[in-house]
Amino acid sequence: MKKFEERTIQSEHHFSGRVISLQVDTVQLPDGQQAKREIVKHPGAVAIIALTDDGKLILVEQYRKALERSLIEIPAGKLEPGEEPIVTARRELEEETGYGCGELTYIQSFATSPGFADEVIHLYVAKQLFKIDQPQAGDEDEFIELLYVTIEEAEELMASQAIYDAKTAFAILWAKMQK
């Protein structure tokens, strides 16, 4: 998949943070002209469609500073360096919801913002959920509230924009199609 490849002529580093970094690449286009590409580097993430035995989704509400509002989303979290996505998925499910799962199945991966970022989310479905007695704590700067909703309730939350992110929107359609 290298159609219309843009060869890097120069890469200028602008920012390194705790989560993301930013660079501006000068590229050579297929017609020989040059262009600039602003690129955010992200470690990648997982997201988990956590389905209870009675067919409810476990969702998490948290404040998203970038949007200056709280969002209701499927559980998700960043990959640690060198961590296999399925390990991250199990860890984030435990940290964000307090649940373990008997079954954890890979669904698919997708880039979230291919126009300016390399973030890829690996999506899993977790079933046979069970409460963990003393779950691992998540990041200490994360404040999260759990919700248990039916697929129909999730669709209503999406219609009212309380659910408002791409991975959760995809997850709801996916879960609906499994029924």
Next chain:
Amino acid sequence: MKKFEERTIQSEHHFSGRVISLQVDTVQLPDGQQAKREIVKHPGAVAIIALTDDGKLILVEQYRKALERSLIEIPAGKLEPGEEPIVTARRELEEETGYGCGELTYIQSFATSPGFADEVIHLYVAKQLFKIDQPQAGDEDEFIELLYVTIEEAEELMASQAIYDAKTAFAILWAKMQK
């Protein structure tokens, strides 16, 4: 939707580019502690599910430097300052595919990467497509190839990861559910 609000104490600007900018906000958490939030600002975008009269999707293949590969996606593009999303949708459909449409209907909006970016995509479905004689040209640094695929072919492209972005993954499920 202000649950667990994070009040900005300080905002540090790090980068302004042609498309995105980057800032690091110091915030006060609900428990009074402080944390840093790395935030990418983006003007927002539209994406269009372009359906031909015989039920095919019009997709565009282009190189995505952030991922160092080409992707097959639904047509999409950034909002110009002050531009109404439906105007952007009509413009981008013309620029990227050369088609106009008799019917353009808003579906929904979603944030693509709420953990670190404010980008929101507004999704439309375009029907009653017609070829425009002399369509507006797109950005001169965009190289794009059109594809016409059935929903089933789009699902195969997603399974093989030729389609690999969240908005297009959502669009395929959405189009499948309309059938």
